[in-house]
Amino acid sequence: MSDSETARPATAPEAPGSAPALPREALEIASGYAFTGPALDLGALLWDGECLPDAQIRIPLAVLNRHGLVAGATGTGKTKTLQLVAEQLSAQGVPVFMADIKGDLSGVSAPGQPNDKVRGRAAEVRQEWAPGGFPAQFYALGGLGHGIPVRATITSFGPVLLSKVLGLNQTQEQSLGLIFHYADTKGLELIDLKDLRAVVAFLTSDEGKAELKNIGGLSTATAGVILRSLTAFEGQGMSDFFGEPEFDTGELLRMAEDGRGTVSVLELPAVQDKPQLFSTFLMWLLADLFHDLPEVGDADKPKLVFFFDEAHLLFNDASKAFLDSITQTVRLIRSKGVGVFFVTQTPKDVPSDVLGQLGNRVQHALRAFTPDDQKALKATVKTFPHSPYDLEELLTGLGTGEAVVTVLSEKGAPTPVAATRLRAPASLMGPVAAADLDRAVQSSPLHERYAQAVDRGSAYEKLTAAERAAKGPEEAAAPARTERERAPRDKAGKAEEEHSIVQQVVGSSMFKSLARSVGSQVGREITRSLFGTARRRR
Template identity: 45%
Template sequence: MTIPPLFIGANASTGVVIAPRMANRHGLIAGATGTGKTITLQVLAQAFSAQGVPVLVPDIKGDFSGIAKPGVVSEKLQQRAQRVGIEALKPKAAPAVFWDVYGEKGHPLRLTISELGPQLLSRLLGLNETQSGIIDILFRVADDLGWLLLDMKDLRAMLNHVYEQRAELGPRYGNISPASVGAIQRSLLRLEQQGGEQLFGEPAVSLDDFLQVDAHGQGVVNILHAERLYRESPLGYACILLWLLSELFEQLPEVGDADKPRFVLFFDEAHLLFNDTPKALLDRIEQVVRLIRSKGVGVYFVTQSPLDLPDTVLAQLGNRVQHALRAFTPRDQKAVRAAAQTFRANPALDTEAVITALGVGEALVSVLDEKGSPSIVQQIWVRPPDSQMGPITDAERAAMIDASALKGAYDEPVDRESAYELLQQQAERSLSEDKPQTRTQGSARARKEKSMTDEVTDMITSFGRSAMRSIGTQLGRQIVRGLLGSLRSR
């Protein structure tokens, strides 16, 4: 079956479409505030959905939920539609699922600490290289013990454990500085104030729930409501999207050059992924973006200026939509020149001059053709969406959440046995064993001199039955991590 192309818009002489086979070659939507980026994002998301491709879109401003409701065709919209060659708009909604870290305007979205991994956790906490090294040690110890870190109390308990055992752990894992541990504890306190207790825990979101197609063959549009998250924890917002990118890369099979993408991920406010990011993490992000297209995943970055992205990432974005940019300052002018230079030149168009003169809903567009070559840049009107522009009401959103197939799956948090409980049991056992020690000082000294290896052996033996009762609490010694540090079981 032939898959129709994704129609973006048109000018008086030509229409511009994205070939489905080229849609996983990634893309860019750029432009100043108020120039039409959100509508372009809505048009693309609904077009992917119509092709049976599930997508995830962060909703930072709270105005994207209208994609879940058919649009109202006004005279102005109909005129815009006819301008791009659409005789009559057909109002239509896309199937949508709402997510929200805080559980206020969507299904709760939770991760576990172990799934996030040490690199993204260090980024989330804003740690320096030395402090990040201690987080690496913490995860190594937990992974070697086969313990999952599920929530914030697990993380605090494990941090205290490696601090208290630093003399024993140091020779094997590296130095554990008390000052750095104190700085990490302060960062954890900040994270808790920003909603870390709600972000981390179980039931953790399943990747499969992002990859759904409805009964009519339409891809589900996953809307991450991120108004509060972006306001209170911009790094938390960025790390959630990086975690999802990592999960898609690690979990999905290779598909090569498929007829259409398996999934499309939109990164709004994409500069947050790269600002002040440690070079080691930045290199791995760039590597994942380059490699993930073979998994059938398209990544579309949404930002104000192309200069917000590293050149190595920008070079991988084959489908580009550039809305208007302002040029009031030398830096603005540099951004305009840079944006113009990213397009394949059109002899009939002064790209640099046009960028500053575009109206709302106009854009410069270049896409990959069937052979993978970029088309010459075209100035177009972006087509109007079939769904509602602007947000739905709170009542409409609540009704959709109640009717969702995921209703009840993530509503109630679950607190299983994990590192916190295991360490607590260890401490209680040590206290009970300490009582008869007053009779024999020698035995106390012997226990004090017990090696760390013996302690680990005792803990694994003691808690083996508990692990069998709760599959998943301990993973044994088969824990490996992917490029961005996310959890992967062998």
Template identity: 50%
Template sequence: MSHTEAFKEHIIQGNTCKGAYITVGAAMLDGTTITGAHVNLPLKTLNRHGLIAGATGTGKTKTLQVLAENLSEKGVPVLLMDMKGDLSGIAKASEGHPKINERHAKIGLPFEAKDFPVELLTLSEQDGVRLRATVSEFGPVLFSRILDATDAQAGIIAILFKYCDDKSLPLLDLKDFKKVLQYATDEGKEEIQDLYGRISTSSAGAILRKIVQLEQQGADIFFGEKSFDVDDLLRLDESGRGKINIIRLTDIQDRPKLFSTFMLSLLAEIYSTFPEQGDSDQPELVIFIDEAHLIFKEASKALHSQIESIVKLIRSKGVGLYFVTQNPTDVPDGVLSQLGLKIQHALRAFTAKDRKAIKLTAENYPISEFYNTAEVLTQLGTGEALVSALDEKGRPTPLAATLMRAPMSRMDILTKDELEELHRKSVLAPKYNDAVDRESAYELLNEKIKKAESEEAKEKAQQERATVKRNTRTSSRSNSTEKAIIKVLTSATVIRGVLGILGKLIK
């Protein structure tokens, strides 16, 4: 058996699946595509998370698109973070191209152009289904970690959440929390202190400054009602294909705090509400996080720890997380170690630092008798990648330099008119796009303060009336005494007596 035949047999045996799978391309050896040596990803292990990495322009986004399309066809809903605004074309079929046909002929797969069911979501004012969450849904622990609060500040936040629970004060948006914080250090200072202990004014001020910083990144738009129900991410279309939910994030690239806040709340909500999936044949939901470094940028150690914990636990809910970034080093080691699928596009060695990073990246992949991994990483072309997955028994599949298949949908964005049409057809937009500002902590505390001020003013007025009354009675008694004295002094008896005394003195 020749070297090439041995390689093909090696790839085919390592990628044989008994259950459902996705074919992402065909293996390559020495720069030549081995037609029919398909690289497959078993659906059974796609909740084990993954990484899509590579330099700019090497095909990461198209790989993400291929995975999303094929998952949708298998009835698996998908959630995509669209940072660059180039994923909306999934809603329209590919126009096709001779180069696409040539690529698929090499792979040994027919090409079929298709469109897919897409729902556009947004965190901002862009067209799309609005995503919101309430402060209460975060809870004191997660809210503290979002704010990067100290232990002392986290204690205050916990007290304020407890007070709102005890007094039935809904914490819906940031203005609610700010009002409670202000109340606890001003009008309600004594009440809070009697119930839970003294709150440091300086710590409360530090918390307020952190909330203002969060607001400046647009979080005031995100916190509120109506809260997005994560079950709406699990919808299928009438053909049984999974919905591809695309969150439009082009306008928050410079606001990493808002992005990490949203991602952490979303993952926490999914983990707390989705039932245990166990060892199922396919994922319940697959989430692709493009420009994944933004989740970890400017995040505290506590936030990193929280994300790492959720990544470890959420796969038991049937949810797969896929991080898309330029370099694997953008993802913390604790998260990177949890990723079962790795699709590594080309890396470029322009500096000594780059060469060192490539060497470290190569060590993350299984050793192969057919490849010098570090060398192959720099030689891959656009639309080619090193692929290592987990087979149906959880073992790494053979490392394969892969010619990736082309997307079936449009490899370009939708026009403005197409975006508007897609938004008009949305069944979720009417459910979530009308903001709700019901009575909450802000209004209830303002009413309480107003009532207290009114009662205080009433009590003050009563005290003033009582003082006036007392002064009036005192003045009346004084006047009566004076009149009595004058009456006695001016009486005829007194006068006669005085005159008699004076007469005797004269004599």
């Protein structure tokens, strides 16, 4: 055998009249993605700088509840990957939830625009590209932005998540948990911030201190920190996120009339400067789903796939209890048919206990300009199975819309690491016009249910009723003013007025009997699970 023959790379046998055979290493990788059941098409294999359209990289539909990670530096194509996966899930009857940080995912509802770039990418990966939009519902936290308002009551949000939002330390978090426990057992519904502020003020009053004496009590200093945090939070315009009607997370499981899954897009540009708030709200949505969904085990396809964007914000400055709850939620929610994909820049943004549960990986390019970048790159490489690629070199050389992929096979084993040129989304790669977005929201069947905020009687109103009762029968008979009946005033003035009322009420002898006589039946119906969120009877 000649030297030239010896140096020639081994290839698979080539059938007469067939396309050129794949190099043997590429063939071994491609065989790991030859699934027999329903799967999502991600793109074509990259090998030695060439795109090999005969080697298609896919992910089985049935393993998408095994969770995943989409990572990569800014501008490498993560958002388009989310869009590509979301529209294929929708087409196969799986609802999807996506948080839209930058405001450019609304295009999933509209057909894409053909151009030379799209046509070129489709030809490279052998994709039969055709423009198409997908059924979508648009939401906005508290109604700030274009979307149906998403609100949560303070009661269901729970003390652990609320402590994360307010930036409380461990001691303050424990005290807040004690306050929630008292409100639960006394049937004092905490709907919005003024309800919580009223209960805190009572529990630090002369009459209220005895209520918690046997279970630790609440120090005046800690209560002051909590009250100041609530006032500052409200002063930033955040009070709109808490209240009623509370969002039913079952809406995220909606199907379109044609059998496609609905893509739920939570618009976040209006609150992108409040990362602690929106990242914690996303965790509330996930925890609430965990509470309500029944066990299904391993199904043919997931009931919902939840993309958790900017995931590193969730883990920043998180307490051990908070991280433990995240780990447990991710571990257990799989059996309820929900897949969770964390979206961030590098795998090191995700704690190892969580990362170990993410079986499906799409890693876009990383940058290595600084020593910290180089450490992150080396750490990322160590999280992948052994492969024939030089991953450090590959990950810094990937282009936009290219990624390193490894997923779980239909048998649950990791597939070979595959450098992949990804397909182009069929929907619009960019935002739809604001006017079109508003029309979609107004015409949604959910708009009437959630658009208008409601302020019904709860803990705060019970306190004000007690004050009126203390003043005499005439005052007690006067109907409580609702928020809509009050003269407009700035948030600072509103908070000051409410705090003044609370101080007056907790000083009245009438309140003591009211607080002790409120029915505990509601409290018995409130059970708190992971994160201290409340299970609600729907």
